[in-house]
Amino acid sequence: MLYDITPPISPDLAVWPGDTSPRREILLDLARGDNVTLSTLHATVHLGAHADGPNHYAQDGADIASRQLGYYLGPCRVVRTRTAKRTRVELADIATQLEAKDESGMGTRRPLPPRILIATGTAPDPIHFSQDFAGLDPDLVDALAARGVITIGVDTPSVDLFESKDLPAHQAFHRNDMAILEGLDLHAVPEGDYELIALPLPLMGFDASPVRAILRTLD
DSSP: OEEEOOOOOSTTSOOOTTSOOOEEEEEEOGGGTOSSOEEEEEOOSSOSSEEEOGGGTOTTOOOGGGSOGGGGEEEEEEEEOOOOTTSEEOHHHHHHHHTOBOSSSSOOBOOOOSEEEEEOOSSOOTTSOOSSOOEEOHHHHHHHHHTTOOEEEESSSOSSOTTOSSOHHHHHHHHTTOEEEESOOOTTOOSEEEEEEOOBOOOTTOSEEEBOOEEEEOO
């Protein structure tokens, strides 16, 4: 079974205040008698479900095209938290889900996948930008990195709080050489382990890329 965790892209899709909303420019149109329909997309690269490049938050960071695709493809775990809005998700908030047990009835813990998707429920509407979404505690990022996690995804516009200027969570990702996925639609996805597929485009020099993010259930 597949779960599509990518918000639909349309002119109504909310973007960060001051960023470029998606707009379609029709250059040729079959309806006007042209031999093909041809469009141009004008939009931020931080659009809907997207992968941040390290050069978005670090002067010495690599562009999104330089990131290894392995960050965005492979086993992952979806966890939910009831963290309050305008607060940061801490390790204690998701500790139980990180120690998930298998379904054998033997109480054996499942190995922690190297990719974690955190559903906060604090930015539920992709059409209306919420400034009070939850962020991630940088200590959580460090702790997950120490356990072998290479990618963290969130259902919010940022891994940091809206008002943050020094971006401590982003900096934790940078020092641990981890990947960031933001803007995921996780509202209909049950907690559990999946295969993540969320590949960015090879946009040379760019600081992010939209992704078509999906989860595939494990057999």
